[in-house]
Amino acid sequence: MHRLHQGSSRNVLYSELGWALLSIGKERQKVLLFYKIVQGIAPHYLQELLSISHGYNLRNAGNLNFVIPQTRTVSYYNSFLPSAIQLWNRIPLEIKLIESLHSF
Secondary structure (H helix, E strand, O other): OOOOOOOOOHHHHHHHHOOOOHHHHHHHHHHHHHHHHHHOOOOHHHHHHHHOEOOEOOEEOOOOEEOOOOOOOHHHHOOHHHHHHHHHHHOOHHHHOOOOOOOO
16 A cells, blocks of 8 residues: 555656656657667668668767757657657667667
């Protein structure tokens, strides 16, 4: 039995229940899809996002990081590709090098 009071923080409740915050779950799914794109196991139309986006290659040679495409609007900046690249670039290299989807 949880002894939380009305008005308790949602984060505290989720923590006690062992639930991830919705935003964290969304970030996990976004990074997982980006991993599939990088590994070539996502649908072809998604893989094309990395090969050519706005006329230049997003791959940053050597360190598995990607260049965030220039954006003109906040809406596009917060869309899948730029936000997924931001999350991906924060992941340690040893995790990016994992070759199995299950292990990732």
